[in-house]
Amino acid sequence: MTTHIAELAFEPWQKIIEHQKQSGLDKQFGATATFIGSMRDFNDNTDVSRMVLEHYPEMTQRYLDKLEAEASKRWDLLDTLIIHRVGVINPADPIVLIACWSTHRRAALDACSWLIEELKHHAPFWKKETRQDGDRWIEKNTDGF
Amino acid sequence: MSIQVKFFASLREKLGINDAEINNVPTAGDAWDKATNNAERPVNVLVAINLEYAQFDSPINEGDEVAFFPPVTGG
Numbered sequence: 001m002t003t004h005i006a007e008l009a010f011e012p013w014q015k016i017i018e019h020q021k022q023s024g025l026d027k028q029f030g031a032t033a034t035f036i037g038s039m040r041d042f043n044d045n046t047d048v049s050r051m052v053l054e055h056y057p058e059m060t061q062r063y064l065d066k067l068e069a070e071a072s073k074r075w076d077l078l079d080t081l082i083i084h085r086v087g088v089i090n091p092a093d094p095i096v097l098i099a100c101w102s103t104h105r106r107a108a109l110d111a112c113s114w115l116i117e118e119l120k121h122h123a124p125f126w127k128k129e130t131r132q133d134g135d136r137w138i139e140k141n142t143d144g145f
Numbered sequence: 146m147s148i149q150v151k152f153f154a155s156l157r158e159k160l161g162i163n164d165a166e167i168n169n170v171p172t173a174g175d176a177w178d179k180a181t182n183n184a185e186r187p188v189n190v191l192v193a194i195n196l197e198y199a200q201f202d203s204p205i206n207e208g209d210e211v212a213f214f215p216p217v218t219g220g
Contacts, residue, residue: 037220053219054154056212059196084219096220116220124193124212125219126154137155138218 001072003064003082005055009090010083012036012097019081019099029078029101033108035116036098041091043138048129051089056124060084063123071100071115075107082115084125146207150180153214160184174201176211189216 002019016034020026039051068080081099089095098115102108120141127138150165157163165180173192177184192199193212205211 055219056151056153056193056196056214059193059212062196120217120220122198122217123219124153124214124217126215127218128154137158137215139155140216141218141220 001068001080003061003068004084005057005060005064006083006085007087009093010085010097012083012094015081015083015097016099019079020101023079023101025078025101029103029108031102031105031108032099033102033105033112034097034099035112036094037096037116039089039091039093039095043129046131048091048131050091050130052128052130053086053089053095054126054128055084055086059124064119067115067118067123070118071111074114075100075102075111077102077107077111080111080115082119084119084123086125148176148205148207149210150176151210151212152180153212155215156187156190156213168207171204172201173199173203173205173211176205177201177213187215190214191216 041048064082077100079101083097085095098112100108100112129136147166147168152162160181167179170176170179177186191214194203195210
Protein backbone atom coordinates (compact mmCIF):
# COMPACT_ATOMS: atom_id res chain seq x y z
CA MET A 1 0.00 0.00 0.00
CA THR A 2 1.72 3.17 -1.19
CA THR A 3 0.73 6.80 -1.68
CA HIS A 4 3.06 9.38 -3.13
CA ILE A 5 2.92 13.08 -4.00
CA ALA A 6 5.13 13.60 -7.07
CA GLU A 7 6.72 17.00 -7.69
CA LEU A 8 8.16 15.88 -11.03
CA ALA A 9 6.67 14.12 -14.06
CA PHE A 10 6.35 10.35 -13.72
CA GLU A 11 5.75 7.43 -16.06
CA PRO A 12 2.67 5.63 -14.70
CA TRP A 13 3.09 2.30 -16.50
CA GLN A 14 6.69 2.07 -15.30
CA LYS A 15 5.54 2.83 -11.75
CA ILE A 16 2.96 0.04 -11.95
CA ILE A 17 5.55 -2.48 -13.14
CA GLU A 18 8.07 -1.43 -10.48
CA HIS A 19 5.44 -1.62 -7.75
CA GLN A 20 4.31 -5.08 -8.84
CA LYS A 21 7.88 -6.34 -8.78
CA GLN A 22 8.57 -4.88 -5.36
CA SER A 23 5.30 -6.15 -3.88
CA GLY A 24 6.25 -9.80 -4.20
CA LEU A 25 2.62 -10.55 -5.03
CA ASP A 26 3.06 -11.25 -8.71
CA LYS A 27 1.84 -14.85 -8.45
CA GLN A 28 -1.09 -14.01 -6.18
CA PHE A 29 -3.06 -11.29 -7.87
CA GLY A 30 -5.45 -12.19 -10.63
CA ALA A 31 -6.64 -8.68 -11.32
CA THR A 32 -5.09 -5.24 -11.71
CA ALA A 33 -7.33 -2.21 -12.18
CA THR A 34 -5.80 1.15 -13.03
CA PHE A 35 -6.89 4.72 -13.51
CA ILE A 36 -4.55 7.30 -15.05
CA GLY A 37 -5.66 10.91 -15.31
CA SER A 38 -3.68 13.11 -17.72
CA MET A 39 -3.70 16.78 -18.62
CA ARG A 40 -5.65 17.83 -21.72
CA ASP A 41 -4.58 20.79 -23.85
CA PHE A 42 -8.13 22.18 -23.82
CA ASN A 43 -10.93 22.87 -21.37
CA ASP A 44 -14.33 24.46 -22.02
CA ASN A 45 -13.40 24.74 -25.72
CA THR A 46 -10.34 26.83 -24.88
CA ASP A 47 -6.67 25.96 -25.35
CA VAL A 48 -4.75 25.32 -22.15
CA SER A 49 -0.97 25.55 -22.37
CA ARG A 50 -0.06 24.41 -18.88
CA MET A 51 -1.38 23.89 -15.39
CA VAL A 52 -0.15 24.41 -11.86
CA LEU A 53 -1.40 21.99 -9.24
CA GLU A 54 -1.34 23.33 -5.69
CA HIS A 55 -2.03 21.27 -2.61
CA TYR A 56 -2.07 21.34 1.19
CA PRO A 57 0.89 19.05 1.66
CA GLU A 58 0.36 17.64 5.15
CA MET A 59 -3.37 17.17 4.67
CA THR A 60 -2.99 15.72 1.18
CA GLN A 61 -0.65 12.97 2.27
CA ARG A 62 -2.80 12.18 5.27
CA TYR A 63 -5.97 12.14 3.17
CA LEU A 64 -4.52 9.82 0.52
CA ASP A 65 -3.30 7.45 3.24
CA LYS A 66 -6.76 7.49 4.77
CA LEU A 67 -8.42 6.75 1.42
CA GLU A 68 -6.12 3.82 0.83
CA ALA A 69 -6.82 2.42 4.28
CA GLU A 70 -10.57 2.80 3.77
CA ALA A 71 -10.45 1.07 0.38
CA SER A 72 -8.57 -1.83 1.94
CA LYS A 73 -11.29 -2.17 4.57
CA ARG A 74 -14.11 -2.08 2.01
CA TRP A 75 -12.60 -4.45 -0.57
CA ASP A 76 -10.42 -7.52 -0.47
CA LEU A 77 -7.34 -5.91 -2.00
CA LEU A 78 -3.85 -7.33 -2.18
CA ASP A 79 -2.17 -3.99 -2.83
CA THR A 80 -2.78 -0.40 -3.95
CA LEU A 81 -0.70 2.42 -5.38
CA ILE A 82 -1.70 6.10 -5.59
CA ILE A 83 0.56 8.75 -7.14
CA HIS A 84 -0.57 12.36 -7.63
CA ARG A 85 1.38 15.18 -9.28
CA VAL A 86 1.79 18.70 -7.93
CA GLY A 87 3.61 21.70 -9.41
CA VAL A 88 3.84 22.69 -13.06
CA ILE A 89 2.13 20.22 -15.42
CA ASN A 90 2.18 20.23 -19.20
CA PRO A 91 -0.37 18.79 -21.65
CA ALA A 92 -0.21 14.97 -21.85
CA ASP A 93 1.55 14.72 -18.48
CA PRO A 94 -0.01 12.18 -16.13
CA ILE A 95 -1.67 13.87 -13.13
CA VAL A 96 -2.86 10.90 -11.10
CA LEU A 97 -2.32 7.16 -11.04
CA ILE A 98 -4.43 4.73 -9.06
CA ALA A 99 -3.73 1.01 -9.25
CA CYS A 100 -5.48 -1.74 -7.30
CA TRP A 101 -4.52 -5.38 -7.18
CA SER A 102 -6.82 -8.17 -6.03
CA THR A 103 -7.36 -11.89 -6.43
CA HIS A 104 -10.49 -11.41 -8.53
CA ARG A 105 -11.55 -8.52 -10.75
CA ARG A 106 -14.52 -7.02 -8.93
CA ALA A 107 -12.63 -5.82 -5.87
CA ALA A 108 -9.88 -4.16 -7.93
CA LEU A 109 -12.34 -2.53 -10.36
CA ASP A 110 -14.71 -1.22 -7.68
CA ALA A 111 -11.95 0.01 -5.39
CA CYS A 112 -10.20 1.83 -8.23
CA SER A 113 -13.42 3.58 -9.26
CA TRP A 114 -14.23 4.54 -5.67
CA LEU A 115 -10.73 5.83 -5.00
CA ILE A 116 -10.62 8.23 -7.94
CA GLU A 117 -14.05 9.67 -7.14
CA GLU A 118 -13.20 10.15 -3.46
CA LEU A 119 -9.85 11.69 -4.36
CA LYS A 120 -11.38 14.12 -6.85
CA HIS A 121 -14.08 15.23 -4.46
CA HIS A 122 -12.13 15.52 -1.21
CA ALA A 123 -8.32 15.46 -1.51
CA PRO A 124 -7.01 19.03 -1.12
CA PHE A 125 -5.56 19.71 -4.57
CA TRP A 126 -6.35 22.76 -6.74
CA LYS A 127 -5.73 23.26 -10.46
CA LYS A 128 -4.84 26.58 -12.05
CA GLU A 129 -4.82 26.65 -15.85
CA THR A 130 -2.81 28.91 -18.12
CA ARG A 131 -4.84 30.00 -21.16
CA GLN A 132 -4.26 32.54 -23.89
CA ASP A 133 -6.26 35.10 -21.92
CA GLY A 134 -4.42 34.45 -18.65
CA ASP A 135 -4.41 32.13 -15.66
CA ARG A 136 -7.63 30.75 -14.23
CA TRP A 137 -8.40 28.59 -11.19
CA ILE A 138 -10.65 25.64 -11.92
CA GLU A 139 -13.74 26.20 -9.79
CA LYS A 140 -15.00 22.63 -9.61
CA ASN A 141 -14.34 19.18 -10.96
CA THR A 142 -16.44 17.68 -13.68
CA ASP A 143 -18.87 14.92 -12.85
CA GLY A 144 -17.65 11.41 -13.49
CA PHE A 145 -18.42 11.26 -17.21
CA MET B 146 0.59 28.96 22.08
CA SER B 147 -1.42 30.37 19.20
CA ILE B 148 -3.68 29.26 16.38
CA GLN B 149 -2.16 28.96 12.92
CA VAL B 150 -4.49 29.88 10.06
CA LYS B 151 -3.75 28.98 6.43
CA PHE B 152 -5.40 29.89 3.14
CA PHE B 153 -5.03 28.04 -0.15
CA ALA B 154 -5.45 28.44 -3.91
CA SER B 155 -7.93 31.02 -5.25
CA LEU B 156 -8.99 31.95 -1.73
CA ARG B 157 -5.41 32.85 -0.80
CA GLU B 158 -5.06 35.01 -3.89
CA LYS B 159 -8.44 36.68 -3.44
CA LEU B 160 -7.78 37.56 0.20
CA GLY B 161 -4.09 38.26 -0.26
CA ILE B 162 -3.29 36.23 2.86
CA ASN B 163 -1.09 33.14 2.96
CA ASP B 164 -1.31 32.50 6.67
CA ALA B 165 -1.95 34.19 9.97
CA GLU B 166 -1.33 33.64 13.65
CA ILE B 167 -4.18 34.45 16.01
CA ASN B 168 -5.20 33.85 19.61
CA ASN B 169 -8.30 33.28 21.67
CA VAL B 170 -11.04 32.39 19.23
CA PRO B 171 -13.60 29.67 20.03
CA THR B 172 -14.56 28.36 16.58
CA ALA B 173 -13.23 28.00 13.03
CA GLY B 174 -15.70 30.66 11.90
CA ASP B 175 -14.28 33.08 14.47
CA ALA B 176 -10.79 32.24 13.19
CA TRP B 177 -11.92 33.24 9.69
CA ASP B 178 -13.28 36.56 10.97
CA LYS B 179 -10.16 37.39 12.93
CA ALA B 180 -7.61 36.28 10.33
CA THR B 181 -9.40 38.03 7.45
CA ASN B 182 -10.48 41.10 9.39
CA ASN B 183 -14.12 40.09 8.91
CA ALA B 184 -13.94 39.55 5.17
CA GLU B 185 -17.11 38.22 3.58
CA ARG B 186 -16.97 34.42 3.48
CA PRO B 187 -17.75 32.81 0.11
CA VAL B 188 -20.48 30.18 0.45
CA ASN B 189 -18.35 27.35 -0.89
CA VAL B 190 -15.34 27.77 1.41
CA LEU B 191 -14.18 24.56 3.07
CA VAL B 192 -12.45 24.35 6.43
CA ALA B 193 -10.06 21.87 8.02
CA ILE B 194 -8.83 21.75 11.59
CA ASN B 195 -5.57 19.91 12.22
CA LEU B 196 -5.69 18.40 8.71
CA GLU B 197 -9.24 17.02 9.05
CA TYR B 198 -12.37 18.44 7.43
CA ALA B 199 -14.46 20.39 9.93
CA GLN B 200 -17.34 22.87 10.14
CA PHE B 201 -17.31 26.60 10.73
CA ASP B 202 -18.87 26.10 14.14
CA SER B 203 -16.31 23.45 15.11
CA PRO B 204 -14.40 24.41 18.27
CA ILE B 205 -10.69 25.19 18.07
CA ASN B 206 -8.00 25.34 20.71
CA GLU B 207 -4.64 27.00 21.14
CA GLY B 208 -2.05 25.11 19.11
CA ASP B 209 -4.51 24.09 16.40
CA GLU B 210 -3.99 24.64 12.68
CA VAL B 211 -7.04 25.89 10.80
CA ALA B 212 -7.10 25.94 7.00
CA PHE B 213 -9.59 27.55 4.62
CA PHE B 214 -9.77 26.63 0.94
CA PRO B 215 -12.08 26.53 -2.10
CA PRO B 216 -13.67 23.34 -3.50
CA VAL B 217 -10.96 20.86 -4.42
CA THR B 218 -10.12 20.08 -8.06
CA GLY B 219 -7.49 17.37 -8.06
CA GLY B 220 -7.35 14.10 -9.96
